[in-house]
Amino acid sequence: MIKDKKPYHHGDLRLTLLNKATDIIRQGGVESLSMRKLADQVGVSRTAPYHHFKDKNALLCAIAEQGFLLQDQAVKQIPSEHPQLTAAAMFEHYVLAYIRFANEHPETYDLMFGREIWKTGAPTESLKLVSKNSFRIWVEWIEQLQQQGLFDSGEPALRIAQASWAALHGLCRLFNDGIYVNRDDLEAIARTSAQMLISPSRS
Amino acid sequence: MIKDKKPYHHGDLRLTLLNKATDIIRQGGVESLSMRKLADQVGVSRTAPYHHFKDKNALLCAIAEQGFLLQDQAVKQIPSEHPQLTAAAMFEHYVLAYIRFANEHPETYDLMFGREIWKTGAPTESLKLVSKNSFRIWVEWIEQLQQQGLFDSGEPALRIAQASWAALHGLCRLFNDGIYVNRDDLEAIARTSAQMLISPSRS
DNA sequence: AAGCTATCTTGACAGTGTCAAAATAGAATA
DNA sequence: TATTCTATTTTGACACTGTCAAGATAGCTT
Numbered sequence: 001m002i003k004d005k006k007p008y009h010h011g012d013l014r015l016t017l018l019n020k021a022t023d024i025i026r027q028g029g030v031e032s033l034s035m036r037k038l039a040d041q042v043g044v045s046r047t048a049p050y051h052h053f054k055d056k057n058a059l060l061c062a063i064a065e066q067g068f069l070l071q072d073q074a075v076k077q078i079p080s081e082h083p084q085l086t087a088a089a090m091f092e093h094y095v096l097a098y099i100r101f102a103n104e105h106p107e108t109y110d111l112m113f114g115r116e117i118w119k120t121g122a123p124t125e126s127l128k129l130v131s132k133n134s135f136r137i138w139v140e141w142i143e144q145l146q147q148q149g150l151f152d153s154g155e156p157a158l159r160i161a162q163a164s165w166a167a168l169h170g171l172c173r174l175f176n177d178g179i180y181v182n183r184d185d186l187e188a189i190a191r192t193s194a195q196m197l198i199s200p201s202r203s
Numbered sequence: 204m205i206k207d208k209k210p211y212h213h214g215d216l217r218l219t220l221l222n223k224a225t226d227i228i229r230q231g232g233v234e235s236l237s238m239r240k241l242a243d244q245v246g247v248s249r250t251a252p253y254h255h256f257k258d259k260n261a262l263l264c265a266i267a268e269q270g271f272l273l274q275d276q277a278v279k280q281i282p283s284e285h286p287q288l289t290a291a292a293m294f295e296h297y298v299l300a301y302i303r304f305a306n307e308h309p310e311t312y313d314l315m316f317g318r319e320i321w322k323t324g325a326p327t328e329s330l331k332l333v334s335k336n337s338f339r340i341w342v343e344w345i346e347q348l349q350q351q352g353l354f355d356s357g358e359p360a361l362r363i364a365q366a367s368w369a370a371l372h373g374l375c376r377l378f379n380d381g382i383y384v385n386r387d388d389l390e391a392i393a394r395t396s397a398q399m400l401i402s403p404s405r406s
Numbered sequence: 407a408a409g410c411t412a413t414c415t416t417g418a419c420a421g422t423g424t425c426a427a428a429a430t431a432g433a434a435t436a
Numbered sequence: 437t438a439t440t441c442t443a444t445t446t447t448g449a450c451a452c453t454g455t456c457a458a459g460a461t462a463g464c465t466t
Contacts, residue, residue, distance in 0.1 A: 046423095046424090047423095047424070047425085054424065
């Protein structure tokens, strides 16, 4: 009588697939996810997933979408949690949080910002929406820090947001992709990055 | 009697494969390269390539290796070509050259620094070597610029090299992977990045 | 001319994504 | 309650993929 949604044969297969798929890629990477094995593990036939996700691509988009929501949530509460910090310290905090997220969910992160979806495949409309929103939040954040003198006011906030995010993203990728391997250095490099990015004097 | 190497049946199949494969990925991306189609286009049977490359992975490593050599070459001659530039201008020049390379050879760049080889697959020993050398060149470069006061002398050169390269890399990836799409902004963002990274005052 | 080895081919296997058509289960309607 | 309708799932099939094992062949060396 509660919200126990058990609509049809399986009982919300869509969600089950999504969770299981996320599980699989967490353990073995995106390339270890096959539609057939996924269906098998859920206990359903090969093509059943195709009635809930148009494509393998669509499934991956759904996972990425969840990733964006998770990240937004993890990052949203930073300012309210540390209201006493200076702008510079807050920025560093933000940077570290971003990198920690990428580090804790490497496979999801890869889906969120990888070519698999954005170049090779085709991003879902709804994925485009949530990702755009995520970036908007970042730009607004940069705008605030810019007003506090952390960044050059001569440049448009958008451009600074693009450049700084690119820097963060690059760092995450290098570690996630196995090019930088020494995990202990991650936070140190991140701190250096943060310090290099902010401008101590105004232009 | 000249160096016309036509050793066996085909006549340096290895090089032919390498070139054709590079061609294919340039046009259709890495995911469009299949060993079978490659063999077909070269006019040889499915498994012939396996006598010149242990794996598909080994073939991709060879392509990446060529990429590193090409990049080293393209970047090496920058200082000698513009000896009159200031350190800051030289750095910007370098940044733009790097990005231009990534932009002109997006698929090769992806192989050079992508998870396909470094995380999922296994980099060849010889690939590890040339890539390590490439990074060494970058660190030495940063070291020089650091001595010229472009970067904080308090930080180790290695760390600055890591952070700055990560920033560059991130920018390249965002464009190569189709997340930033407006190609006209590339150089502008790159210039902003370069300016943000250098330190106008010393700490 | 004989033997040897590097090179290439044929056959095979297990795996992939996904389409079309058939089967089935639950909800809606009569 | 019986029947129709539709959402869901299954079975079969196809064209691909990487790559292993065994056989054939071509060129060099002796």
